[in-house]
Amino acid sequence: MNKTNNNINKSQVTRANLRKTIRNARNSLSAEQQKTAAAHLNINFFQQINLPENANVGVYIQNDGELDTSLLIQSLWDKKHQVFLPVIHPFNPANLLFQKYEKNSPMKANRYAILEPKLDCSAVAPLASLDLLLMPLVAFDEQGNRLGMGGGYYDRTLALHYAEQRAKPALVGLAHDCQQVPSLPTAAWDVPLPTILTPTQLYTWPKNN
Numbered sequence: 001m002n003k004t005n006n007n008i009n010k011s012q013v014t015r016a017n018l019r020k021t022i023r024n025a026r027n028s029l030s031a032e033q034q035k036t037a038a039a040h041l042n043i044n045f046f047q048q049i050n051l052p053e054n055a056n057v058g059v060y061i062q063n064d065g066e067l068d069t070s071l072l073i074q075s076l077w078d079k080k081h082q083v084f085l086p087v088i089h090p091f092n093p094a095n096l097l098f099q100k101y102e103k104n105s106p107m108k109a110n111r112y113a114i115l116e117p118k119l120d121c122s123a124v125a126p127l128a129s130l131d132l133l134l135m136p137l138v139a140f141d142e143q144g145n146r147l148g149m150g151g152g153y154y155d156r157t158l159a160l161h162y163a164e165q166r167a168k169p170a171l172v173g174l175a176h177d178c179q180q181v182p183s184l185p186t187a188a189w190d191v192p193l194p195t196i197l198t199p200t201q202l203y204t205w206p207k208n209n
């Protein structure tokens with residue numbers, strides 16, 4: 001095996017190990033800590049992020065110890081913004097669609113047991129119509145690199161957006177403070193984040209736009 005392959009393998013092992021460690025850390029947060037984190041996120045978000053009126057905002061439904069977005073989603077609705085959730089594409093492998101989410105939207109569990117709106121093509125929004133996309137992540141580092149669950153869903157869905165440096169949607173990663181690591185091994189397809197919001201901090205990297 002040549003040196004390059006060796007490096008790729010090492011980096012993949014490290015990514016898998018990091019995923020395990022950080023997923024464990026966030027799953028170890030108590031219900032009380034999760035509740036406090038969600039409440040702080042709800043405050044920090046509206047203090048730090050400027051939204052146009054009636055904004056289209058992509059969010060996610062909490063899974064696997066992630067930062068709970070349910071309070072934030074309720075606040076977005078209360079402020080008359082539109083909320084969209086990721087739906088796993090029915091035939092385009094490992095791509096996401098973003099579908100409008102309302103209080104009474106019919107929901108179903110996807111293959112990972114994460115709730116998503118039942119597919120209704122008339123409620124699916126083109127990516128560029130979202131003003132803001134709040135992205136789940138497993139770990140982030142001091143440069144704004146993002147490590148996800150390992151399916152490549154967000155990386156694939158955002159590849160063109162990133163390559164063409166489209167202005168919309170603005171990308172913001174959401175994470176617990178314990179999900180920060182000093183440095184992540186990166187891959188060519190990784191989409192770095194210009195902004196990460198935690199319950200207590202806002203991190204920005206203008207060069208990642």
Ligand SMILES: Nc1nc2c(c(=O)[nH]1)N(C=O)[C@@H](CNc1ccc(C(=O)N[C@@H](CCC(=O)O)C(=O)O)cc1)CN2
Nearest residue numbers: 060061062063086112114136148149150151152153154
């Ligand atoms: N809340 C939330 N929704 C999301 C994501 C996410 O990270 N968080 N995704 C972001 O991409 C997409 C789903 N991607 C996912 C990829 C892997 C697993 C997962 O649990 N993998 C298992 C193996 C499961 C299996 O292969 O059957 C594991 O790693 O333990 C979950 C979600 C779309 N929706």
Ligand SMILES: Nc1ncnc2c1ncn2[C@@H]1O[C@H](COP(=O)(O)OP(=O)(O)OP(=O)(O)O)[C@@H](O)[C@H]1O
Nearest residue numbers: 146147148149150151152153154155156159187189
């Ligand atoms: N733009 C892309 N085009 C083709 N394949 C991709 C692309 N992005 C990622 N992949 C593939 O997806 C797989 C998983 O990628 P990776 O481990 O970076 O996912 P992740 O960022 O952790 O997960 P996610 O984005 O779903 O949260 C990789 O094997 C990679 O080959």
